[in-house]
């Protein structure tokens with residue numbers, strides 16, 4: 373009998389193979405979850421319950437490609453329903469704090485202190501400024517974001533909401549749901565929104 377050592381597989385490769393199986397309908401997501409859970413264990417704040425999929429994740433796994441438009445609309449609608457805006461109605465914080473959050477990739481790993489705030493790691497996927505030359509390109513460049521969009525109330529609301537829960541605007545996006553998933557606090561999201569929209573921020577200069 374062939375013994376498979378799951379620990380020797382990277383999570384990414386394993387997830388990809390499960391998505392392929394799910395696409396071929398060979399494995400249902402529930403079975404995939406079962407196998408994943410048997411292969412990992414709790415470590416610090418990184419608990420196996422992170423493998424529990426909510427409806428959004430389940431639908432995105434079920435339709436990795438060729439997602440019917442009504443499924444995409446359902447995902448966006450259910451995430452829009454879960455959107456929470458700040459009670460004080462203020463969506464913009466301090467862009468200088470936002471820049472620190474955008475730069476920081478700390479948080480949520482087993483080795484991070486869960487009592488400390490997490491970062492947004494925005495530069496891992498986006499260009500934001502001309503000053504920072506090290507950035508990823510999974511997401512679009514956000515350089516001049518505020519200059520191009522303006523700083524109107526609807527733009528502030530879209531930007532805050534997009535960072536809070538990107539799934540409300542684009543189903544099965546690669547962008548994390550920072551507010552919804554409790555990665556960033558309301559105050560931190562205000563700071564990052566200011567980084568994108570404040571005319572004095574290096575994003576717009």
Ligand code: HEC
Nearest residue numbers: 492493494496497510511512534535538542545546547564
């Ligand atoms: C793992 C990659 C990833 C990370 C990390 C990430 N994003 Fe994104 N982001 C994306 C992708 C992919 C898109 C395009 C698809 C979409 O709109 O969801 C996107 C889209 C956006 C948009 C919409 C742009 C537009 O033209 O309307 C904004 C705003 C944004 N991201 C801000 C942020 C901020 C701020 C952070 C950090 C708190 C961040 N993103 C972190 C991947 C990421």
